Amino acid sequence: MSMKLDGVDQLMGDFAAMAAHLHEDGPTCNEILEAAAVPIHQQMKANASSNPKIITGALHRSIKVGRAKKRKTGRSITIGVHHSAEGAYYANAVEWGHGGPAPAPAHPFVRPAYDTKAGESYDIIRAGLRDAVGRNL
Numbered sequence: 547m548s549m550k551l552d553g554v555d556q557l558m559g560d561f562a563a564m565a566a567h568l569h570e571d572g573p574t575c576n577e578i579l580e581a582a583a584v585p586i587h588q589q590m591k592a593n594a595s596s597n598p599k600i601i602t603g604a605l606h607r608s609i610k611v612g613r614a615k616k617r618k619t620g621r622s623i624t625i626g627v628h629h630s631a632e633g634a635y636y637a638n639a640v641e642w643g644h645g646g647p648a649p650a651p652a653h654p655f656v657r658p659a660y661d662t663k664a665g666e667s668y669d670i671i672r673a674g675l676r677d678a679v680g681r682n683l
Contacts, residue, residue, distance in 0.1 A: 576614035578674035579623040583611045585663040585670070587625050593655035594640075608634035626656060 643652035
């Protein structure tokens with residue numbers, strides 16, 4: 547019994563076009579990553595500002611989302627403290643605590659934000675990729 551499949555070449559071409567659209571320097575992947583960063587960024591800011599002893603607000607203002615960048619293994623985006631933005635040089639000491647003459651306990655705000663919102667961010671990535679692929683069918 548023999549079987550003939552028509553349209554395989556067109557299907558392979560469609561797959562190649564979709565992959566190129568997502569892989570190239572086009573805005574699709576960057577937009578998806580930037581949208582996925584929002585929940586973690588918001589939670590991180592909320593975690594950093596939950597302490598009523600905030601003095602300057604520099605730490606809160608220095609929490610930013612970087613630009614999506616192309617890497618050897620794909621694309622990435624950073625969410626966190628930009629020390630140069632507001633001078634929040636002490637962010638690591640807040641996150642991890644520190645010793646010294648006046649030890650301070652850790653007040654994590656980065657890792658709990660990721661742990662809380664990672665699933666929501668992955669859902670945004672999945673939905674964004676699904677929509678991008680659907681637009682190219």
